[in-house]
Amino acid sequence: MDILNILVVGLLLGGIYGLVSIGLNLIFGVIRIVNFAHGELVMLGMYGAYLAYATLGLDPYIAVLLVVPALFVVGIIVHRLVLQPLHAESNMQIFATFGLLIILQNAVLAITRGEGFSVPSKVAGFTFGVGDIRVTVSRLVIFLALTATAIALHLFLKRTLIGKSIRAVTQDRQAARLMGINVERTFTITFGIGSALAGLAGVLLSPIYTLSPGIGGNFILAAFAVVVLGGLGSVAGAYFGGMIVGLVEAFAGFYIDPELKQAIWFLIFLVVLIVRPTGLFGQVGAEEVGFREQN
Amino acid sequence: MSRLLTVENVSSGYGLTPVLRGVSMHVDTGEVVAVVGANGVGKSTLLRTITGLVHPTGGDITFDGVHITGLPAHRIVSHGLAMVPEGGRLFTFMTVMENLELGAFNPTSREDTQQSLHEVMELFPILRERRAQRAGSLSGGERQMCAIARALMSRPRMLMLDEPSLGLSPVMLEKVFDLIRMVVASRDVTVLLIEQNVADALEMANRAYVIEHGVIAKTGPGAEMLHDPDIQRAYMGL
Ligand SMILES: Nc1ncnc2c1ncn2[C@@H]1O[C@H](COP(=O)(O)OP(=O)(O)OP(=O)(O)O)[C@@H](O)[C@H]1O
Numbered sequence: 001m002d003i004l005n006i007l008v009v010g011l012l013l014g015g016i017y018g019l020v021s022i023g024l025n026l027i028f029g030v031i032r033i034v035n036f037a038h039g040e041l042v043m044l045g046m047y048g049a050y051l052a053y054a055t056l057g058l059d060p061y062i063a064v065l066l067v068v069p070a071l072f073v074v075g076i077i078v079h080r081l082v083l084q085p086l087h088a089e090s091n092m093q094i095f096a097t098f099g100l101l102i103i104l105q106n107a108v109l110a111i112t113r114g115e116g117f118s119v120p121s122k123v124a125g126f127t128f129g130v131g132d133i134r135v136t137v138s139r140l141v142i143f144l145a146l147t148a149t150a151i152a153l154h155l156f157l158k159r160t161l162i163g164k165s166i167r168a169v170t171q172d173r174q175a176a177r178l179m180g181i182n183v184e185r186t187f188t189i190t191f192g193i194g195s196a197l198a199g200l201a202g203v204l205l206s207p208i209y210t211l212s213p214g215i216g217g218n219f220i221l222a223a224f225a226v227v228v229l230g231g232l233g234s235v236a237g238a239y240f241g242g243m244i245v246g247l248v249e250a251f252a253g254f255y256i257d258p259e260l261k262q263a264i265w266f267l268i269f270l271v272v273l274i275v276r277p278t279g280l281f282g283q284v285g286a287e288e289v290g291f292r293e294q295n
Numbered sequence: 296m297s298r299l300l301t302v303e304n305v306s307s308g309y310g311l312t313p314v315l316r317g318v319s320m321h322v323d324t325g326e327v328v329a330v331v332g333a334n335g336v337g338k339s340t341l342l343r344t345i346t347g348l349v350h351p352t353g354g355d356i357t358f359d360g361v362h363i364t365g366l367p368a369h370r371i372v373s374h375g376l377a378m379v380p381e382g383g384r385l386f387t388f389m390t391v392m393e394n395l396e397l398g399a400f401n402p403t404s405r406e407d408t409q410q411s412l413h414e415v416m417e418l419f420p421i422l423r424e425r426r427a428q429r430a431g432s433l434s435g436g437e438r439q440m441c442a443i444a445r446a447l448m449s450r451p452r453m454l455m456l457d458e459p460s461l462g463l464s465p466v467m468l469e470k471v472f473d474l475i476r477m478v479v480a481s482r483d484v485t486v487l488l489i490e491q492n493v494a495d496a497l498e499m500a501n502r503a504y505v506i507e508h509g510v511i512a513k514t515g516p517g518a519e520m521l522h523d524p525d526i527q528r529a530y531m532g533l
């Protein structure tokens with residue numbers, strides 16, 4: 001395997017990490033909740049794709065149109081019923097997401113009885129090559145979806161009034177209220193968007209992996225590394241952070257040992273926290289916003 | 296003159312700590328009313344309670360004939376009540392322009408955003424120059440102007456200012472007070488002003504209230520209170 005090949009493998013892997021991270025990062029940046037159940041939302045997206053296949057015979061690339069809105073609704077409900085009532089105690093919210101992780105995993109386990117499903121797709125497994133480099137359609141789609149999502153989310157946050165109100169809430173909740181922004185509703189919508197993005201990741205990952213209730217755990221550690229590396233709450237951070245983690249993993253896996261990938265995530269984690277605690281793309285000073293008088 | 300804001304026997308505080316203990320006051324349309332008092336007596340808490348950021352534990356607040364007591368803060372703005380919080384509280388990572396746009400976020404003023412932008416930039420030409428700059432990089436005086444302009448973007452009937460002179464040099468302070476006078480004159484807004492610079496505030500105000508220990512200790516016309524020996528001794532270091 002030559003360097004170019006490893007580069008491509010790393011970037012495509014980065015696409016997966018980036019796509020899983022982008023919703024996690026949005027939720028963290030705006031609501032300041034570390035959503036431990038994010039991987040389970042990805043898992044729900046995967047099972048959603050399976051359900052669409054099993055009942056309607058849909059290809060996952062079409063099921064996206066159903067599963068992503070469904071996860072948006074799931075996110076809204078979760079935020080309203082579980083997280084919003086705990087708004088005065090942010091630590092409790094974090095515990096609640098952990099509880100949600102356990103409930104979702106076990107609910108899916110109970111329903112599926114642990115059977116490992118796979119979701120077939122007519123196009124996902126197709127590979128094409130340029131020279132020695134082989135690329136699978138499923139992974140390329142993820143990379144492109146991440147790129148499109150990152151651009152769209154960035155424009156949404158920068159250009160639209162709703163996006164600006166979300167950024168305002170991120171920076172100063174009280175001032176945002178004084179502008180007439182409904183902070184609670186902004187949180188709910190943001191959680192919905194973050195969940196929908198997790199759902200998108202899940203659907204697009206479904207042709208690649210055999211589904212299991214605990215599969216979210218495969219991505220979530222790397223996703224946390226991406227969030228810390230790229231910068232809390234930064235869209236560009238999730239994108240480029242994902243790429244960097246993917247590349248490091250690919251190169252280290254080739255030159256050192258693939259078994260070391262978790263050690264490498266944590267190494268990245270530590271180095272970033274020491275050298276640049278705001279992450280590569282984080283707003284310097286933004287990490288303090290969450291600790292300022294909030295309500 | 297018609298009564299615009301009535302605060303009746305309002306109590307409020309944080310958690311178990313009461314701060315206001317039965318405050319009654321009012322503001323009439325077109326007035327400039329000052330609230331003065333020592334540090335920590337509850338001046339900011341009074342404004343936060345009126346805007347709904349803090350919910351009162353007792354009493355009643357009426358604005359323009361509507362009971363706004365206990366309404367969430369984001370709904371109260373739409374009634375025409377805007378506040379410039381202590382320190383301005385701009386969205387420091389966003390541009391001046393974005394801050395101003397957000398000032399008009401509430402549904403009643405959103406349609407008029409372009410018109411309002413034009414007006415506040417006429418009022419504060421420096422903001423036009425600085426519109427693409429991050430609000431966090433403005434000077435202290437510019438920040439205060441931007442915060443006032445942002446509040447005006449909601450086209451308020453009443454503007455409440457929490458220590459607009461905070462952290463400003465004497466020269467800048469004069470300028471900000473001039474600007475407030477200009478806003479009062481040109482925009483037909485009623486003003487409720489909190490100040491530590493008691494002399495300046497009383498000079499500008501039609502009427503004033505003194506808060507002590509969470510209750511109104513004294514009230515009267517600004518000019519009269521300016522020459523009140525007790526007030527001079529307690530708040531003006533004379
Ligand atoms: N968020 C809060 N939580 C708990 N206590 C608070 C909070 N904000 C203010 N206080 C307390 O309430 C009291 C009144 O505070 P407030 O900010 O209203 O005073 P102030 O008159 O505006 O003072 P200053 O002139 O220093 O701004 C103070 O004792 C303060 O410590």
Ligand SMILES: [Mg+2]
Pocket residue numbers: 338339340381457458
């Ligand atoms: Mg104060």
